[in-house]
Amino acid sequence: MGVVEILGAAGLVLPPLTGIVPGLAIAAATGLVVLQVMAAGLHLSRGEARQTGLNAALVVLAAAAAVLAPAW
Numbered sequence: 001m002g003v004v005e006i007l008g009a010a011g012l013v014l015p016p017l018t019g020i021v022p023g024l025a026i027a028a029a030t031g032l033v034v035l036q037v038m039a040a041g042l043h044l045s046r047g048e049a050r051q052t053g054l055n056a057a058l059v060v061l062a063a064a065a066a067v068l069a070p071a072w
Helices: 002-018 023-045 049-071
Strands: none
Touching: 002 023, 002 049, 023 049
């Protein structure tokens, strides 16, 4: 899971910096949203509702990155 998050972060940062495949930033941000939604679902299924606050914050940040990525 950590490798997926690191690759997602690289997918957010590298395309705007290099100008190569700018759509990859949108895909990476969308993937991070899906990852965090699934993680929140796992926490809820285990009865760990208090642990989902960070997931919610990361979903909001990744969704904002997905919306703002074309503007970079």
